[in-house]
Amino acid sequence: MADGGVGLVAVLDSPTGFLVDGGGLIQGPDARWSLDWWIGADDRWHLPAREPSVRQRLRGSGPITETAVRVPSGDVVQTVYAALVAGRTVAVIEVENQSPVPVALAIALRPQTLDGDPGALTVERLSPSEIVADGYRLTLPRRAGEQGFTCDHDLLTTVEAGGTLTWPDPPLTDGGGEFPNAVLMVPVPHRTTFRYCLGPADLAVAVDRLPGPDNVARGWNALIEAGGRFEFPDPGLTHLAGAARARLLLLDRRPPGVDGDVGTVLAALAESGQADRLSDWLPELIDELLGQGGLSPADEAGSARTAVLVDGLARALVIRGDRRDAEEALPSLLHLTRQVEARLRKPSRLSRSHVAATLGEPARHWCRAATGLAVLVEWLGQEDAAARLRHRMTDVAKRVTATREEEDNVFITAAGPAPTGGRVGHDQLIGWSQQANLIRRWYGPDRSIGSGPGAGLVDAAAFWRAARHLLVSERADLADPTVELVPDHPTAWRGGSLEVHRAATLYGPLSYAIRWHGPRPALLWDASECRARLVCPSLDPDWSTTDDRGETLLAGSAGGLADAPAPGESFS
Secondary structure, rough: OOOOOOEEEOOOOOOOOEEEOOOOOOOOOOOOOOEEEEOOOOOEEOOOOOOOOOOEEOOOOOOOOEEEEEEEEEEEEEEEEEEEEEOEEEEEEEEOOOOOOOOEEEEEEEEEEOOOOOOOOEEEEOOOOOOEEEEEEEEOOOOOOOEEEEEOOOHHHHHHHHOOOOOOOOOOOOOOOOOOEEEEEEOOOOOEEEEEEEEEEEOOOOHHOOOHHHHHHHHHHHHHOOOEEOOOOHHHHHHHHHHHHHHHHOOOOOOOOOHHHHHHHHHHHHHHHHHHHHHOOOOHHHHHHHOOOOOOOOOHHHHHHHHHHHHHHHHHHHHOOHHHHHHHHHHHHHHHHHHHOOOOOOOOOHHHHHHHHHHHHHHHHHHHHHHHHHHHHHOOOOHHHHHHHHHHHHHHOOOOOOOOHOOOOHHHOOOOOOOOHHHHHHHHHHHHHHHOOOHHHOOOOOOOOOOOOHHHHHHHHHHHHHHHHHHHOOOOOOOOOEEEEEOOOOHOOOOOEEEEEEEOOOOOEEEEEEEOOEEEEEEEOOOOOOOOEEEEEEOEEEEEEEEOEEEEEEEOOOOOOOOOOOOOOOOO
């Protein structure tokens, strides 16, 4: 198996799909064998699982994996994605020969899983273009030029040596052999594409009627942007944020169970404009939460998980806008917040540094839970209760910051996985995006639906929340509904345009864009459905508005300010 981890290609609303490793090997759900691909070029056979020239990326923002391998005259590119045929999921594989000379494609069925464990393989040939293997059907658009099956040795050695492939008759099973494997050989002329698919054994597929990768990519992009469009000044960040949102759409419709990480996923889905997707299992999640009485945050880790759950679920309920669910969840969220608050104990006769160490993390967790709870109770019309919570948050923050040399405002403004309003969020996000194989970790197979979301899903949710809070952040710690636009505008973004279309917020959908006129940023906004005051302290600390829509020049840099437009002129 190639380095780079294992990713997932699947259809909407389902975490059950086909796995693809860093070299383009494919494995079906619960299969004990993998589907490999080898390229016969004019110099030798190239095995993507071993080639150092292999590169991999997502095609568009959705789960469409593109693997390229270099041959002497150019690239051969494999694209893998999932499609629905008669309500069943199939993996579609395209191999494009981008080089100016023809190549041979060997499609190999091998008794080895993607994690490297020995597997098992039973093969039956239905026709020269169809093979059934342990519950799966491999379908080619036309008959293979050569086909081979053996239990005696690895067919790779035969292919590399230029030997003849044979298929014994009658069809064989593994027969207890050491190397049960099969290979189908097809030519791929220059500048052409060969498409085939892997699906359930009882499903006949017309390969020429399957959707192409460009159509599938456009469909995923449309689904993502239906919940709001975010264009960062950094195109790479725009792509990563879209990929993280696509990963959220693969969350199964079944309830993921009560767990601290669920709060991150709930909030991320809601803030991605996909709150309606919570409707199928949110009531069951609330019932489970009420039934078990909380997460018992007896230690620091439990307290942190509980705070994330309270904050995330509260925000998801408000953005979703279902008062019945919110009222049913409120008693449980209040109970959980009190559990977190119980860890706040005022030390006596201790040094100031010990006070800070003792209160710091518990205070942060409680303020995060209390922020979410305040948002929920205020939305339910309990303004006095929300005001008391915010007053209590201020007192807790003062108790801790009084013992510190520098103020840490993350206690009150913790609206996401990174602090809001400072360079920490942006720098952390950029560093995160530069880590190797980030996308593959998001789409990894660690997704134990039923007992809590897997690490890949949670990582994608946290990344999306951090990216979203670079452009839109609700100041839930303030009494008046307030939304910060671009809370963190790094120097690298100066002069770069950004757009936000129908971002889901706690106070309603919001759209805005920033264009630059020399050193001055021009802001255009539409908040006709957003019941909040808009501020943009990173670009103009003195500006705010409650107007439904408009445009203005913000202060931007201190020197060389551009003149404002004449009356009737537009920034756009």
